[in-house]
Amino acid sequence: MYKTCPKCKYIRQPTDNIDPDICPDCGIHFSKWMKQQFSPKKEESKKYRNPDTSKTKKIIGSYLFYTEEKVNPFVFFGRILVFIGLLIWGLHFINVDFTKHAHLIMNSYMHIINLVFHEAGHVIFRPFGWFITILGGTLGQLLMPTIVMLTFLIKNRNNFGASVGLWWLGQSFIDCAPYIDDAAKMQLQLVGGGTGWERMGSHDWNNMLIEIGELDSHREIATTFDTIGTLIILLALFWSAYLLFKQFKKIDSI
Secondary structure (H helix, E strand, O other): OOOEEEOOOEEEOOOOOOOOOOOOOOOOEEEHHHHHHHHOOHHHHHHHHOOOOOHHHHHHHHHHOOOOOOOOHHHHHHHHEEEEEEEEHHHHHOOOOOOOOHHHOOOOHHHHHHHHHHHHHHHHHHHHHHHHHHHHHHHHHHHHHHHHHHHHHHHHHOOHHHHHHHHHHHHHHHHHHHHHHOOOOOOOEEHHHHHHHHOOOHHHHHHHHHHHHOHHHHHHHHHHHHHHHHHHHHHHHHHHHHHHHHHHOOOOOO
Protein backbone atom coordinates (compact mmCIF):
# COMPACT_ATOMS: atom_id res chain seq x y z
CA MET A 1 0.00 0.00 0.00
CA TYR A 2 1.28 3.45 -0.92
CA LYS A 3 1.08 6.13 1.80
CA THR A 4 1.81 8.82 -0.78
CA CYS A 5 0.22 8.66 -4.23
CA PRO A 6 3.02 8.42 -6.81
CA LYS A 7 0.93 10.47 -9.26
CA CYS A 8 -0.80 13.30 -7.36
CA LYS A 9 1.28 13.06 -4.15
CA TYR A 10 -1.79 12.79 -1.95
CA ILE A 11 -0.92 11.51 1.50
CA ARG A 12 -3.28 8.77 2.63
CA GLN A 13 -5.11 9.50 5.88
CA PRO A 14 -6.03 6.90 8.54
CA THR A 15 -9.68 7.70 7.91
CA ASP A 16 -9.46 6.76 4.23
CA ASN A 17 -11.34 3.48 3.96
CA ILE A 18 -11.02 3.18 0.17
CA ASP A 19 -9.20 0.22 -1.43
CA PRO A 20 -5.47 0.44 -0.52
CA ASP A 21 -4.63 0.03 -4.22
CA ILE A 22 -6.68 3.11 -5.16
CA CYS A 23 -5.74 6.74 -4.49
CA PRO A 24 -8.58 8.47 -2.59
CA ASP A 25 -7.76 11.77 -4.33
CA CYS A 26 -7.12 11.05 -8.07
CA GLY A 27 -8.54 7.54 -8.19
CA ILE A 28 -5.66 5.79 -9.93
CA HIS A 29 -4.92 2.13 -9.34
CA PHE A 30 -1.35 2.09 -8.02
CA SER A 31 -0.47 -1.31 -9.53
CA LYS A 32 -1.75 -0.40 -13.01
CA TRP A 33 -0.21 3.07 -12.96
CA MET A 34 3.21 1.80 -11.93
CA LYS A 35 3.08 -0.96 -14.55
CA GLN A 36 2.45 1.64 -17.25
CA GLN A 37 5.32 3.81 -16.03
CA PHE A 38 7.89 1.05 -16.13
CA SER A 39 6.73 -0.72 -19.29
CA PRO A 40 8.42 0.18 -22.66
CA LYS A 41 6.89 3.14 -24.41
CA LYS A 42 4.43 2.25 -27.12
CA GLU A 43 6.41 3.94 -29.86
CA GLU A 44 9.65 2.24 -28.85
CA SER A 45 7.90 -1.12 -28.53
CA LYS A 46 6.30 -0.71 -31.93
CA LYS A 47 9.60 0.28 -33.46
CA TYR A 48 11.23 -2.79 -31.97
CA ARG A 49 8.57 -5.15 -33.29
CA ASN A 50 8.27 -3.55 -36.72
CA PRO A 51 11.59 -2.12 -37.94
CA ASP A 52 11.26 0.81 -40.29
CA THR A 53 11.18 -0.59 -43.84
CA SER A 54 10.35 2.66 -45.60
CA LYS A 55 13.91 3.02 -46.88
CA THR A 56 13.87 -0.47 -48.39
CA LYS A 57 10.46 0.12 -49.95
CA LYS A 58 11.68 3.42 -51.37
CA ILE A 59 14.73 1.78 -52.95
CA ILE A 60 12.64 -1.03 -54.47
CA GLY A 61 10.06 1.45 -55.73
CA SER A 62 12.76 3.63 -57.29
CA TYR A 63 13.78 0.68 -59.46
CA LEU A 64 10.39 -0.86 -60.23
CA PHE A 65 8.45 2.34 -60.89
CA TYR A 66 11.13 4.87 -61.79
CA THR A 67 10.15 7.34 -64.50
CA GLU A 68 12.37 9.85 -66.27
CA GLU A 69 11.71 13.51 -65.55
CA LYS A 70 11.05 14.05 -69.26
CA VAL A 71 10.08 11.21 -71.58
CA ASN A 72 11.02 11.44 -75.25
CA PRO A 73 7.75 11.14 -77.23
CA PHE A 74 9.33 8.99 -79.94
CA VAL A 75 10.72 6.60 -77.32
CA PHE A 76 7.35 6.55 -75.58
CA PHE A 77 5.36 5.67 -78.69
CA GLY A 78 7.97 3.05 -79.57
CA ARG A 79 7.31 1.50 -76.18
CA ILE A 80 3.58 1.63 -76.88
CA LEU A 81 4.12 -0.43 -80.03
CA VAL A 82 6.24 -2.92 -78.10
CA PHE A 83 3.56 -3.17 -75.43
CA ILE A 84 0.83 -3.80 -78.00
CA GLY A 85 2.94 -6.54 -79.57
CA LEU A 86 3.62 -8.16 -76.19
CA LEU A 87 -0.06 -7.91 -75.27
CA ILE A 88 -1.25 -9.65 -78.45
CA TRP A 89 1.53 -12.21 -78.43
CA GLY A 90 1.21 -12.84 -74.71
CA LEU A 91 -2.54 -13.47 -74.90
CA HIS A 92 -1.87 -15.83 -77.79
CA PHE A 93 0.51 -17.97 -75.73
CA ILE A 94 -1.78 -17.84 -72.70
CA ASN A 95 -4.76 -19.09 -74.71
CA VAL A 96 -2.92 -21.97 -76.41
CA ASP A 97 -3.86 -25.37 -75.03
CA PHE A 98 -0.44 -27.03 -74.89
CA THR A 99 -2.03 -30.48 -74.59
CA LYS A 100 -3.75 -30.16 -77.97
CA HIS A 101 -1.86 -27.51 -79.93
CA ALA A 102 1.74 -27.86 -78.79
CA HIS A 103 2.92 -26.96 -82.31
CA LEU A 104 1.67 -23.38 -81.85
CA ILE A 105 4.24 -22.99 -79.10
CA MET A 106 7.01 -25.24 -80.37
CA ASN A 107 6.99 -23.73 -83.90
CA SER A 108 6.87 -20.10 -82.72
CA TYR A 109 9.70 -17.61 -83.19
CA MET A 110 10.13 -17.40 -79.40
CA HIS A 111 10.77 -21.14 -79.24
CA ILE A 112 13.74 -20.72 -81.58
CA ILE A 113 15.19 -18.08 -79.25
CA ASN A 114 14.53 -20.18 -76.16
CA LEU A 115 16.06 -23.24 -77.82
CA VAL A 116 19.43 -21.50 -78.19
CA PHE A 117 19.68 -20.92 -74.46
CA HIS A 118 18.18 -24.32 -73.71
CA GLU A 119 21.00 -26.07 -75.52
CA ALA A 120 23.58 -23.69 -74.04
CA GLY A 121 22.26 -24.58 -70.58
CA HIS A 122 23.23 -28.23 -71.09
CA VAL A 123 26.80 -27.16 -71.73
CA ILE A 124 26.99 -24.58 -68.93
CA PHE A 125 25.68 -26.96 -66.26
CA ARG A 126 27.68 -30.00 -67.40
CA PRO A 127 30.25 -29.71 -64.56
CA PHE A 128 27.45 -30.30 -62.01
CA GLY A 129 26.71 -33.91 -62.93
CA TRP A 130 24.37 -35.88 -65.16
CA PHE A 131 21.01 -34.83 -63.67
CA ILE A 132 21.83 -31.10 -63.50
CA THR A 133 23.24 -31.28 -67.02
CA ILE A 134 19.88 -32.57 -68.26
CA LEU A 135 17.98 -30.04 -66.15
CA GLY A 136 20.38 -27.37 -67.36
CA GLY A 137 18.50 -27.05 -70.65
CA THR A 138 15.36 -25.86 -68.89
CA LEU A 139 17.39 -23.78 -66.43
CA GLY A 140 19.24 -22.12 -69.30
CA GLN A 141 16.12 -20.92 -71.05
CA LEU A 142 14.68 -19.62 -67.78
CA LEU A 143 17.86 -17.99 -66.52
CA MET A 144 18.55 -15.94 -69.64
CA PRO A 145 15.37 -13.82 -69.53
CA THR A 146 15.88 -13.46 -65.77
CA ILE A 147 19.38 -12.08 -66.37
CA VAL A 148 18.04 -9.75 -69.06
CA MET A 149 15.33 -8.49 -66.72
CA LEU A 150 17.73 -7.83 -63.83
CA THR A 151 20.27 -6.17 -66.12
CA PHE A 152 17.68 -3.74 -67.46
CA LEU A 153 16.29 -3.11 -63.98
CA ILE A 154 19.44 -2.73 -61.89
CA LYS A 155 22.25 -1.77 -64.25
CA ASN A 156 20.42 0.24 -66.93
CA ARG A 157 17.58 1.60 -64.74
CA ASN A 158 15.24 0.76 -67.63
CA ASN A 159 12.24 -0.78 -65.92
CA PHE A 160 10.20 -0.94 -69.12
CA GLY A 161 12.96 -3.06 -70.66
CA ALA A 162 12.89 -5.14 -67.47
CA SER A 163 9.14 -5.72 -67.91
CA VAL A 164 9.88 -7.07 -71.40
CA GLY A 165 12.44 -9.42 -69.85
CA LEU A 166 9.83 -10.54 -67.32
CA TRP A 167 7.38 -11.18 -70.18
CA TRP A 168 10.04 -13.32 -71.87
CA LEU A 169 10.52 -15.29 -68.65
CA GLY A 170 6.79 -16.03 -68.53
CA GLN A 171 6.76 -17.08 -72.16
CA SER A 172 9.75 -19.35 -71.54
CA PHE A 173 7.85 -21.11 -68.77
CA ILE A 174 4.96 -21.70 -71.18
CA ASP A 175 7.46 -22.86 -73.80
CA CYS A 176 8.59 -25.64 -71.44
CA ALA A 177 5.07 -27.02 -70.92
CA PRO A 178 4.67 -29.01 -74.19
CA TYR A 179 8.11 -30.59 -73.78
CA ILE A 180 7.36 -31.66 -70.21
CA ASP A 181 3.94 -32.99 -71.23
CA ASP A 182 5.63 -35.03 -73.97
CA ALA A 183 7.79 -36.88 -71.41
CA ALA A 184 5.65 -40.04 -71.51
CA LYS A 185 4.76 -40.32 -75.23
CA MET A 186 7.95 -38.63 -76.57
CA GLN A 187 6.40 -37.67 -79.91
CA LEU A 188 7.88 -34.18 -80.31
CA GLN A 189 10.76 -33.64 -82.71
CA LEU A 190 14.09 -33.15 -80.96
CA VAL A 191 17.06 -31.05 -81.98
CA GLY A 192 18.97 -32.95 -84.64
CA GLY A 193 15.88 -34.79 -85.91
CA GLY A 194 13.81 -37.67 -84.69
CA THR A 195 11.41 -37.98 -81.79
CA GLY A 196 12.27 -38.84 -78.23
CA TRP A 197 10.83 -42.30 -78.84
CA GLU A 198 13.08 -42.82 -81.86
CA ARG A 199 16.11 -41.49 -80.01
CA MET A 200 15.61 -43.24 -76.70
CA GLY A 201 17.50 -41.54 -73.87
CA SER A 202 17.56 -38.12 -75.56
CA HIS A 203 14.39 -36.63 -74.08
CA ASP A 204 15.32 -34.35 -71.14
CA TRP A 205 12.12 -34.56 -69.18
CA ASN A 206 11.60 -38.27 -69.80
CA ASN A 207 15.05 -38.88 -68.34
CA MET A 208 14.53 -36.60 -65.35
CA LEU A 209 11.04 -37.76 -64.42
CA ILE A 210 12.03 -41.41 -64.65
CA GLU A 211 15.06 -40.67 -62.48
CA ILE A 212 12.91 -39.15 -59.71
CA GLY A 213 10.02 -41.59 -60.22
CA GLU A 214 7.49 -38.95 -61.32
CA LEU A 215 6.85 -39.82 -64.96
CA ASP A 216 3.12 -40.19 -64.28
CA SER A 217 3.06 -36.58 -63.03
CA HIS A 218 4.19 -35.13 -66.37
CA ARG A 219 0.82 -33.47 -67.08
CA GLU A 220 0.61 -31.87 -63.63
CA ILE A 221 4.17 -30.52 -63.87
CA ALA A 222 3.55 -29.21 -67.39
CA THR A 223 0.35 -27.50 -66.23
CA THR A 224 2.25 -25.90 -63.35
CA PHE A 225 4.82 -24.47 -65.75
CA ASP A 226 2.06 -23.20 -68.03
CA THR A 227 0.23 -21.57 -65.11
CA ILE A 228 3.37 -19.91 -63.77
CA GLY A 229 4.15 -18.61 -67.24
CA THR A 230 0.64 -17.21 -67.60
CA LEU A 231 0.82 -15.38 -64.29
CA ILE A 232 4.26 -13.95 -65.07
CA ILE A 233 3.14 -12.68 -68.48
CA LEU A 234 0.09 -11.01 -66.95
CA LEU A 235 2.27 -9.45 -64.24
CA ALA A 236 4.69 -8.16 -66.88
CA LEU A 237 1.83 -6.64 -68.90
CA PHE A 238 0.35 -4.89 -65.86
CA TRP A 239 3.80 -3.63 -64.87
CA SER A 240 4.59 -2.24 -68.31
CA ALA A 241 1.11 -0.71 -68.65
CA TYR A 242 1.52 1.10 -65.33
CA LEU A 243 4.95 2.39 -66.36
CA LEU A 244 3.55 3.67 -69.65
CA PHE A 245 0.75 5.41 -67.77
CA LYS A 246 3.31 7.20 -65.59
CA GLN A 247 5.51 8.03 -68.56
CA PHE A 248 2.57 9.46 -70.50
CA LYS A 249 2.28 12.23 -67.90
CA LYS A 250 5.91 13.22 -68.47
CA ILE A 251 6.12 13.27 -72.25
CA ASP A 252 8.46 16.07 -73.29
CA SER A 253 6.97 18.51 -75.78
CA ILE A 254 9.03 19.08 -78.91
